[in-house]
Amino acid sequence: MNPMEPRPQPRNNSRSYLLAALLILAALNVLLLYFYYQERQDNKTKDATIAAKTEEVLIAKTKLDSISTQLDEKIAEIRQLGGNIDSLMKIKAQLEVDKRELKNVGSFDSKKYDQKIRNYQSLLAQKDQEIARLKEENGVLAQQNQTLAQENSGLKSEKQSLSDSVVSVTIKNQELAEKVTIAAALRAETVTVTGVNAKGKETDGGEYKAKRTDKVHISMQLSPNGLAKKDEKLLYIRIIDPNGAVVSDLATGSGEFMYNNQGMIYTAMQKFTFDNTRQRLDFYYGRGGQRFIEGKHTVEVYCEGFRIGDGEFTIK
Numbered sequence: 001m002n003p004m005e006p007r008p009q010p011r012n013n014s015r016s017y018l019l020a021a022l023l024i025l026a027a028l029n030v031l032l033l034y035f036y037y038q039e040r041q042d043n044k045t046k047d048a049t050i051a052a053k054t055e056e057v058l059i060a061k062t063k064l065d066s067i068s069t070q071l072d073e074k075i076a077e078i079r080q081l082g083g084n085i086d087s088l089m090k091i092k093a094q095l096e097v098d099k100r101e102l103k104n105v106g107s108f109d110s111k112k113y114d115q116k117i118r119n120y121q122s123l124l125a126q127k128d129q130e131i132a133r134l135k136e137e138n139g140v141l142a143q144q145n146q147t148l149a150q151e152n153s154g155l156k157s158e159k160q161s162l163s164d165s166v167v168s169v170t171i172k173n174q175e176l177a178e179k180v181t182i183a184a185a186l187r188a189e190t191v192t193v194t195g196v197n198a199k200g201k202e203t204d205g206g207e208y209k210a211k212r213t214d215k216v217h218i219s220m221q222l223s224p225n226g227l228a229k230k231d232e233k234l235l236y237i238r239i240i241d242p243n244g245a246v247v248s249d250l251a252t253g254s255g256e257f258m259y260n261n262q263g264m265i266y267t268a269m270q271k272f273t274f275d276n277t278r279q280r281l282d283f284y285y286g287r288g289g290q291r292f293i294e295g296k297h298t299v300e301v302y303c304e305g306f307r308i309g310d311g312e313f314t315i316k
Contacts, residue, residue, distance in 0.1 A: 054248050055265055057105050060113045062256050062263050064099050067120045071095065074127045081134040091123065105250065186228055186274065188220040188301055188309025195313070196284065207314045210294055215286035218299060220309055224276050232273050236266040236302040237283060242295025252288055259302060266302070291315075 075088050098116060102108065195208030196215040203212075218237060236257050239247040246265045248254035256263045268285050292315045299311035 053108060054105055054250065054254070055246060056110050057102055057108050057250065058248065058254065058256055058265050060108075060110070060117070061099065061102050063117050064095065064102070064120075067117070067124065068092075068095055068099070070124055071120075074124065074131065077131055078127070078134065081131065081138060083130065083134050088127070091120075095120065103250070185306040186225060186233075186303050186308050187223040189223050189278075191218065191220045191299060191301060191309040191311030193218050193297075193299055193311050193313040196286075206312070207316055210291045210315050213292055213315060215284050216292075216313060218283045218285065218311065219280065220301060220311075221278060221280050222274070224278055226276065228274055228276065230274055230276060232271055233303055235270045235272060235281065235283075237268050237270070237285070238264070238300040238302070239267045239285065240298040240300070241293055242297065243293075247287070247292075247297075249288060252286075257302070259305065259307075264302075 071088065071092055075085050075092065078088070079085050098113070102113075192204075193206070194202045194204045194217045195213040196202050196217050197212050198214040202217055208216075216239075234257075241247055247267050248265050253268050255266060255269065257266055257269075258264070268283070270281070270283055272279075272281055294315050296312060296314045299313070300307060301309040301311075
């Protein structure tokens, strides 16, 4: 070989280029994974915020409904006693406006509505004082006291004896009615939950992936009960997420029902006719395009004032 000819370059340059390209691809993959994780965390936060705000709206609506009922009673009583109700009618109209504004969950301001509710409650207390004053002016209380003073002791004793008998019978009837009501309560033998994807395919097992779960299918079988009436009944379902909040949305039919003399938020409600044949009830619930958050969810089933069954499922 001629010593003046150039020597061929080693292949180390090609290997260096290949290694650099692989490092760049690895860095891009890490960056993509980071963005995916951040988006997932943001979605979780948004879901929790929407659920909390929806529950605040439902609570505010319940309080305004109660105030509206009390206000109607005050208006009727003051009108009967001859008082002026013009200002109350204006307040009633404003109350209806406040209730309609609750339909816009996005613009709901809890502090603003808490202040409105306190103002309405203060007004109701003032109207109680006005009603008491009107009663005095009309001689209602004076007439009642005069009538009671004219009753003789024998008539009082007879009335008291009769009243005691009526109370005793009433208490026994109430106790019997309560026992019959409890015995007639429905029971769900099993409550199962399966996951349903966007194409309608169902998966069982109790654990479902969030990105593949568009809805949940809640199924239960009712125990036979000869004391239960064969009529149309309302079934309330509560889905409680891992944070302890009730999954609810006014747009998908959520609301409130009474349980043990207290208002409770329900996820969804369904009507059915009980026929005492160990019938099976099926219910599908989706979050309107939102994903279920990860973790264990509890399902509670209520009917006619009783908690008749429970179930659970886990989102991964």
